[in-house]
Amino acid sequence: MRYWIMKCEPSVYSITDLERDGETSWEGVRNYQARNFMRDMRVGDQAFFYHSNATPPGVAGTMTIQSPATPDPFAFDPSHRYYDPKSTPERPVWVSVTVRHQRTFAHLVHIGQLRGTDALSSLIILRPGNRLSVTPINEAEWQAIMALADSSDRR
DNA sequence: GCCAACGTTGGC
DNA sequence: GCCAACGTTGGC
Numbered sequence: 001m002r003y004w005i006m007k008c009e010p011s012v013y014s015i016t017d018l019e020r021d022g023e024t025s026w027e028g029v030r031n032y033q034a035r036n037f038m039r040d041m042r043v044g045d046q047a048f049f050y051h052s053n054a055t056p057p058g059v060a061g062t063m064t065i066q067s068p069a070t071p072d073p074f075a076f077d078p079s080h081r082y083y084d085p086k087s088t089p090e091r092p093v094w095v096s097v098t099v100r101h102q103r104t105f106a107h108l109v110h111i112g113q114l115r116g117t118d119a120l121s122s123l124i125i126l127r128p129g130n131r132l133s134v135t136p137i138n139e140a141e142w143q144a145i146m147a148l149a150d151s152s153d154r155r
Numbered sequence: 156g157c158c159a160a161c162g163t164t165g166g167c
Numbered sequence: 168g169c170c171a172a173c174g175t176t177g178g179c
Contacts, residue, residue: 009177053177111178128159129159130160133176156179159178166170167170
């Protein structure tokens with residue numbers, strides 16, 4: 001099993017929306033490196049839902065990967081914001097995965113907590129200027145973030 | 156709103 | 168293939 005962090009602006013789609021929907025198709029990733037990471041995902045992998053561009057930004061909860069990467073249909077739709085003429089049904093460029101809601105943290109693990117944790121010092125999303133919306137993390141990092149969430153929830 | 160960092164585009 | 172210009176991301 002692998003572990004991931006997936007970012008989304010909560011004003012667009014939040015952990016609350018995912019909790020309501022149960023599962024959703026994670027679409028609109030238009031970065032090759034992030035796409036390649038999505039291709040590496042396997043059913044059953046665990047992912048954190050990270051609220052980016054939020055006040056405060058941080059990890060809002062967990063989800064599981066419910067389906068492997070499949071072509072992102074929005075890329076084929078000229079009227080859609082995520083349309084990309086480079087991607088066709090015959091030769092799809094972009095992919096989406098289905099994610100299932102697992103847990104919403106009682107308290108968001110904000111970015112300051114992440115930065116203040118030694119075990120998380122090499123997190124890609126903490127690097128200055130980082131813009132990758134899908135990044136892998138290792139098991140120790142997963143557990144470190146879960147520990148932050150659990151200690152906050154017990155407050 | 157600011158701005159640093161980064162990816163993409165397009166002229167050459 | 169290089170690289171400047173530009174647009175976007177995302178923390179602050």
